[in-house]
Amino acid sequence: MSPVSDSSNRVIPGPQEPEEKTYHPSDGLFTNAHVPDFDAYLALYKKSTEEPEEFWADVAQEFYWKKPPSGQMLQFNFDVNKGNIYIKFMEGAKTNICYNVLDRNVHVRNLGEKVAYYWEGNSPNHHQTITYNQLLRNVCRCANALKLLGVKKGDRVAIYLPMIPELVYTMLACARIGAVHSIVFAGFSSESLCERIMDAQCNILVTADGVYRGDKLINLKKIASEALERCKESMASCVQKCVVVKHHAFRTNSDASNKLQTPWDESCDIWWADLMDGVSDECEPEWMDSEDPLFILYTSGSTGKPKGVVHTVTGYMLYTSLTFKYVFDYHHDDVYWCTADIGWITGHSYITYGPLANGGTSVLFEGVPVYPHVGRLWEIIEKYGVSKFYTAPTAIRLLMKYGREPLQQYDLSSLRVLGTVGEPINPEAWLWYYDVVGQQRCPVIDTFWQTETGGHVLTPLPASTPLKPGSATCPFFGVQPAVLNEHGEELEGEAEGYLVFQKPWPGIMRGVYGNQERFESTYFRKFPGFYVTGDGCRRDKDGYYWITGRIDDMLNVSDVCSGHLLSTAEVEAALTEHPSVAEAAVVSRPHAVKGECLYCFVTLKDHKEFNRTLMEELKRKVREKIGPIATPDFIQNAPGLPKTRSGKIMRRVLRQIARNEKDLGDLSTLADPKVVEVLFSQRWEAA
Ligand code: WTA
DSSP states (O other), X not given: OOOOOOTTOSOBOSSOOGGGSBBOXXXXXXXXXXXXXXXXXXXXXXXXXXXXXXXXXHHHTTSOOSBOOOSOSEEEEOOGGGSOOEEEESTTOEEOHHIIIIIIIIIISOOTTSEEEXXXXXXXXXXXXXXXXXXXXXXXXXHHHHHHTTOOTTOEEEEEOOSSHHHHHHHHHHHHHTOEEEEOOTTSOHHHHHHHHHHHTOSEEEEESOEEETTEEEOHHHHHHHHHHHHHHTTOOXXXXXXXXXXXXXXXXXXXXXXXXXXXXXXXXXXXXXXXXXXXXXXXXXXXXXXXXXXXXXXXXXTXXXXXXEEEHHHHHHHHHXXXXXXXXXXXXXXXXXXXXXXXXXXXXXXXXXXXXXTOEEEEEOXXXXXXXXXXXXXXXXXXXXXXXXXXXXXXXXXXXXXXXXXHTSOOTTOOEEEEOSSOOOHHHHHHIIIIISTTTSOEEEOBOOGGGSSOSBOOOTTTOOBOTTOOBSBOTTOOEEEEOTTSOEEOSSEEEEEEESSOOTTSOOEETTOHHHHHHHHTSSSTTSEEEEEEEEEOTTSOEEEEEESSSEEEEEOSSOEEEEEHHHHHHHHHXXXXXEEEEEEEXXXXXXXXXXXXXXXXXXTOXXXXXXXXXXXXXXXXXXXXXXXXXXXXXXSSOOBBTTSOBOHHHHHHHHTTOOOOOOOTTBSOTHHHHHHHHTOOSOO
């Protein structure tokens, strides 16, 4: 069902609940918007779904093609009953995404002297401006250096870097020479890094000596070395060289007492600066087929083992470019800032590829929102005159706690669009973002999407979509959502059920690295003919979509600036590695700032005692195994777990205990209903 037009396009006053009130940005803010009103959106949406070939051919015209697209634009099968699932977009065309996001800006659009990035360090004293000319030269040098190390088209390169310019250089260098980048968020543990390196069989790792996140110094090289040791132990070592950026020692270390012990293996490790020394700053791009892989990015899987989501060159390029242009209503004088980390999909699509494809100027921020003071984000918005700002509900809720005062010290009048991503945004946070940050002037753009979707799939457009706090509103161009019930029947009109998509759009994932079976079983088997998001949603009377949250054993957890998926199975696996733990079950519980947090039930082995020390050990175990992002908020001793007679843990009941919901419904399938009472009596109220 397509959305319906609100002909007035104004705030609709009336007796609605606050979240039912519709908001529209003030007149005059978007004088030359790409999509000026809702009718224009509807017309473009219609074209994108009824004539997709023409629609995407128009989009493709802006890009450079070594061999232009011809023949069939889109081929796919979404139905497991009809054979293998596949998606192919503009197959046979040849291009290079790095060329399109850099050389095209420098040589065709004449943007060489334009700022591509304002790098802002963790400390306000560290910053650097990078123009498109400089970015292109640095990327070419890095590309040549990777070639010197023997990297070729199709090879996988693991990148474990903080938010520094070299992260962008390395990913684009890979894209330039046709290597597949696999970026691992630099907050993941050595074990998580090792697992990802081995799964993708990467032969190069690029990392840094260390980094400050807020006032905490992280020895990245130590974690990276531990990861490589682990890979070796498992006899599956593939990494031949580890390139290390001297970031802490050169760029940020003003105090000798902060020196890091950097483990060094002469046979493998090489300093970035030594490698780049004397290499040419020109590098002919490798011309890639549209469907050649561009990158792998791991996302949590409900079995606990992360899945390597594969994206390919052309579809991803067109989709991230177009969504960036429309969703942020991008214009050349904008200064755009996305606070996510490039280690997540939000950073891949909306810090690197989307903004650069448009010739945009972005802030690249290494730090955290409340360091060295709680007004840091507002200070940066004022400093660079940020006009388009993109963050996560968790960051908004965190900053809400400090009230209006920190914002009032800064001039935020440059702001035009406020975006959010990562989890459902509660109306209270939405309204604070709108009222206090945007001063009721800027639309709040709630973008729903996933690592798998490559770019935004449900989202308002700034000048045209009337907004409802908490709703991701309407589908982006080319995206056809549907709501299904338990039986896979499509629901019409107002409905609540499983959010699925009927057809591919160019940016959708092409597979799970090395595992077609897992690709099909995770996303396509439940409802043949549809891509299944794993999220529930409600469609209201106006055709607006409201995401109701995950319907599987996954939850949205947060780092400081963005929300991400984590599977409860992964955390359970970490807990049960502890020698005292016999069994563990993990569920999500609402959290005022983070949105959701982890509530863990552990059953101990005989004669083991549950105490504070054990609790700390368990938290450490999870941190070490997965990373700080997965640290449990609550751990409860569970002498027994609620199980069915066949031994299956009833997670629904555990979720209700964690949330203190007393109305437990039918418990007749439980083998021993008494355990529920015991668990209730011992539950944690607060952290
Ligand atoms: C959730 C992040 C509600 C959702 C880009 C999805 C959201 C998962 C929203 C993907 C939103 C993301 N409203 N929920 N605007 N955006 N989600 O792969 O559960 O880290 O399936 O991609 O985040 O998380 P991922």
